[in-house]
Amino acid sequence: MEDYKFLFKIVLVGNAGVGKTCLVRRFTQGLFPPGQGATIGVDFMIKTVEVEGEKIKLQIWDTAGQERFRSITQSYYRSAHALILVYDISCQPTFDCLPDWLREIQEYANSKVLKILVGNKTDRDDREIPTQIGEEFAKQHDMYFLETSAKEAENVERLFYEIAAELIDQARSKDGTNVNKTTADAIGLGNFGTKATQNSCCSGFSSNTSQTNCENGNSRSNT
Amino acid sequence: MSDDLPDKFDLIVIGTGFPESCVAAAASRIGKTVLHIDPNEYYGGVWASFNLESFCALLEQGGNKELRNASQKWHVAETLKVAEAESDTVAGETNIKTDAAKQNVLDWSRETLLQQSRRFNLDLSPKILYSAGRLVQLLVSSNICRYAEFRAVDHVCTRFQNNIINVPCSRSDVFNTKDLNIVEKRLLMKFLTLCMTYGEDKTDEDALQFRGKTFREYLQEQKVTEKISICVMQAIAMCNDDTSFEEGMARTQQFLNSLGRYGNTPFLFPMYGCGEIPQCFCRLCAVFGGIYCLKRQIDDINIEADTNIASVVLEGKTIKAQHVVSAPGHLPNAFLQRNVGVYGQAELVNSLSRGIFLSATPLGSEELNSGGGGVNLLRLLAGTQEAILIQLSHFSGTCPKGVFLFHITTTAQSDQPAQDLAPFVSQVFNPDDENAPKLLYSAYFTIMGRERTSATPNVDVSTTIFCTSTPYYELDYDKSIISAREIFAKLYADAEFLPRAPDPEEIVIEGEDPRALSENSLPDDLREQLRELENSAENMDIEDTDAAQAGECTQEDAETQNMDAD
Numbered sequence: 001m002e003d004y005k006f007l008f009k010i011v012l013v014g015n016a017g018v019g020k021t022c023l024v025r026r027f028t029q030g031l032f033p034p035g036q037g038a039t040i041g042v043d044f045m046i047k048t049v050e051v052e053g054e055k056i057k058l059q060i061w062d063t064a065g066q067e068r069f070r071s072i073t074q075s076y077y078r079s080a081h082a083l084i085l086v087y088d089i090s091c092q093p094t095f096d097c098l099p100d101w102l103r104e105i106q107e108y109a110n111s112k113v114l115k116i117l118v119g120n121k122t123d124r125d126d127r128e129i130p131t132q133i134g135e136e137f138a139k140q141h142d143m144y145f146l147e148t149s150a151k152e153a154e155n156v157e158r159l160f161y162e163i164a165a166e167l168i169d170q171a172r173s174k175d176g177t178n179v180n181k182t183t184a185d186a187i188g189l190g191n192f193g194t195k196a197t198q199n200s201c202c203s204g205f206s207s208n209t210s211q212t213n214c215e216n217g218n219s220r221s222n223t
Numbered sequence: 224m225s226d227d228l229p230d231k232f233d234l235i236v237i238g239t240g241f242p243e244s245c246v247a248a249a250a251s252r253i254g255k256t257v258l259h260i261d262p263n264e265y266y267g268g269v270w271a272s273f274n275l276e277s278f279c280a281l282l283e284q285g286g287n288k289e290l291r292n293a294s295q296k297w298h299v300a301e302t303l304k305v306a307e308a309e310s311d312t313v314a315g316e317t318n319i320k321t322d323a324a325k326q327n328v329l330d331w332s333r334e335t336l337l338q339q340s341r342r343f344n345l346d347l348s349p350k351i352l353y354s355a356g357r358l359v360q361l362l363v364s365s366n367i368c369r370y371a372e373f374r375a376v377d378h379v380c381t382r383f384q385n386n387i388i389n390v391p392c393s394r395s396d397v398f399n400t401k402d403l404n405i406v407e408k409r410l411l412m413k414f415l416t417l418c419m420t421y422g423e424d425k426t427d428e429d430a431l432q433f434r435g436k437t438f439r440e441y442l443q444e445q446k447v448t449e450k451i452s453i454c455v456m457q458a459i460a461m462c463n464d465d466t467s468f469e470e471g472m473a474r475t476q477q478f479l480n481s482l483g484r485y486g487n488t489p490f491l492f493p494m495y496g497c498g499e500i501p502q503c504f505c506r507l508c509a510v511f512g513g514i515y516c517l518k519r520q521i522d523d524i525n526i527e528a529d530t531n532i533a534s535v536v537l538e539g540k541t542i543k544a545q546h547v548v549s550a551p552g553h554l555p556n557a558f559l560q561r562n563v564g565v566y567g568q569a570e571l572v573n574s575l576s577r578g579i580f581l582s583a584t585p586l587g588s589e590e591l592n593s594g595g596g597g598v599n600l601l602r603l604l605a606g607t608q609e610a611i612l613i614q615l616s617h618f619s620g621t622c623p624k625g626v627f628l629f630h631i632t633t634t635a636q637s638d639q640p641a642q643d644l645a646p647f648v649s650q651v652f653n654p655d656d657e658n659a660p661k662l663l664y665s666a667y668f669t670i671m672g673r674e675r676t677s678a679t680p681n682v683d684v685s686t687t688i689f690c691t692s693t694p695y696y697e698l699d700y701d702k703s704i705i706s707a708r709e710i711f712a713k714l715y716a717d718a719e720f721l722p723r724a725p726d727p728e729e730i731v732i733e734g735e736d737p738r739a740l741s742e743n744s745l746p747d748d749l750r751e752q753l754r755e756l757e758n759s760a761e762n763m764d765i766e767d768t769d770a771a772q773a774g775e776c777t778q779e780d781a782e783t784q785n786m787d788a789d
Contacts, residue, residue, distance in 0.1 A: 074266070076506065
């Protein structure tokens with residue numbers, strides 16, 4: 001088992017081309033991917049950070065291109081702890097779409113999810129949305145606000161570290177390690193083995209439960 | 224917006240229901256270019272879940288091509304104020320118990336329920352998963368499981384002498400249950416252990432003796448009591464009087480094999496409803512480059528005579544594809560009128576009659592609903608007909624706290640779902656029974672089914688257009704997966720169906736890991752080597768956990784034996 005105190009799921013939304021993937025890759029990999037094009041096969045990125053002396057695992061989810069035609073699945077928003085809404089400060093239409101995104105977030109995301117508005121691409125000199133306008137919009141809609149540049153690595157670390165710090169505070173104030181209490185009982189199939197061992201794994205009738213248990217884990221390697 | 228789309232794909236999938244999403248994900252996973260469209264503005268088609276408001280609106284407009292015969296009824300007042308006024312007029316003539324039940328009902332009105340609309344996820348086609356079933360195996364083996372969470376079903380129930388009783392699933396369940404006496408407990412344990420080991424010995428006398436007989440006859444021969452016979456027939460093997468011995472045994476084993484994996488019962492229900500499942504497959508498709516467009520109308524599909532390439536006309540724009548896979552209801556009329564051969568196209572048969580019910584109180588005893596309400600499964604019988612009832616509480620993320628959601632599904636006998644379901648509904652929501660849940664809202668509809676019959680003309684396999692299947696009357700997704708795989712095999716004969724997607728952990732942070740990012744672009748022989756490496760690595764892991772679990776087992780066994788002695 002990996003050593004970390006909390007695991008937080010962070011999802012990014014916003015119009016295509018505002019630099020969501022670049023923000024994630026700048027933060028997790030420290031690089032700015034040249035050129036466009038979706039990263040095939042990459043689902044979410046993981047980075048373990050240390051905040052306030054605690055090891056925190058951040059699971060950062062990208063839209064997988066489904067935002068292109070406004071077809072993000074609801075399941076993408078489920079059980080997210082924080083949601084980063086991104087626009088491009090040099091592109092008015094990406095800012096104008098924010099109310100649409102907020103409607104979608106309100107519809108599908110947990111109402112208590114931490115929301116952060118990010119104006120990306122501060123390196124561009126053709127700014128169309130003044131910082132103050134973004135700030136006011138964030139204030140109106142009860143969101144944190146930050147301007148970033150994935151290209152220049154400006155404020156990217158700060159963005160994710162502040163989210164982590166805020167989520168830790170939330171988790172601690174709820175006095176438990178489960179940030180999202182309603183899904184505390186939810187089962188993920190991935191941790192098949194560990195779950196089964198912890199819970200009443202051998203409550204089955206069969207004496208060879210452990211064997212059958214593993215068949216499933218095994219099946220993934222069947223070709 | 225269609226203008227931004229590429230004009231050529233390997234595969235165009237129309238409809239985002241379960242089988243379509245399966246095929247789309249599988250094709251995208253092996254590197255095919257996929258365009259996945261849905262004329263609806265939501266994912267899932269007849270496999271979708273809706274919030275209360277959208278669900279009511281869908282029924283209000285009379286459903287659609289695939290959802291017909293819709294009706295709905297509110298059993299509570301418009302607002303709480305009206306309800307209070309009404310209750311004043313009848314006060315004074317009821318006893319304490321019904322007062323309490325009424326109080327629960329009075330907590331809700333149409334208005335207060337709709338205020339919580341978002342908290343509802345009402346499934347058109349609800350399913351329950353066997354923990355070791357085909358879908359769970361596919362989710363794990365493909366790594367799609369990372370997109371979903373599940374709730375273990377709390378209780379498997381059955382009706383016995385007009386009561387709803389808990390069917391003990393685990394060994395400790397059997398010893399703890401108050402519904403069975405000590406002799407019955409021993410009989411049940413003995414019988415289930417027998418089933419578990421059945422088939423290990425090829426020369427088993429039973430196997431020979433009962434070949435061609437029914438499972439019921441086999442049960443009778445085992446001299447179990449009626450109560451146990453009902454538990455086994457209704458809840459464990461889920462069979463009818465004429466189910467064959469082999470089939471009944473296979474189902475019992477499926478049940479037993481799924482035990483002890485996640486929760487107390489062998490079953491799982493997806494958090495936030497079954498509508499999540501197709502979306503998980505869509506996400507995988509998108510991650511591997513599939514393009515998604517909801518709310519797009521398909522005007523027509525043409526097939527080039529010499530090349531068999533399909534031209535799909537999407538809101539005026541023509542897009543070419545090697546193959547088209549479509550949900551049966553979404554093929555455009557213009558296309559259907561030309562009578563082109565479509566693989567899998569079928570007659571309107573095997574529809575499902577569906578009922579959705581909301582109540583402020585759960586079904587059955589407190590024991591079945593400890594902790595604020597169980598996610599429970601109950602199979603109902605009425606004459607030769609059967610129905611599946613799923614009770615959901617807020618723990619499943621499909622309804623708000625204090626509300627219970629009931630799904631009842633049976634095979635359609637007529638185009639009047641309320642009539643088809645009436646014999647089952649009266650068993651559980653009898654208004655004369657004080658303990659029965661009082662309904663807040665009820666809705667009925669038919670999910671139109673299409674299946675191939677002997678009348679369906681055979682279609683040349685070299686066809687370009689493939690039609691998926693509608694939801695089957697089955698607990699799990701087995702048949703749907705089989706039919707999706709069948710289409711995939713017709714499209715890409717030798718390709719692997721949903722091989723495991725790499726974990727993000729496998730993508731090395733410092734520098735790119737070529738394996739994770741471009742597994743598809745690797746030559747086949749290298750991929751094979753890679754797989755072998757992974758296999759051997761995994762086998763090592765498994766041995767470790769195996770040993771650890773074996774240790775656990777002995778301890779648990781010892782505990783249950785102690786309980787037995789007590």
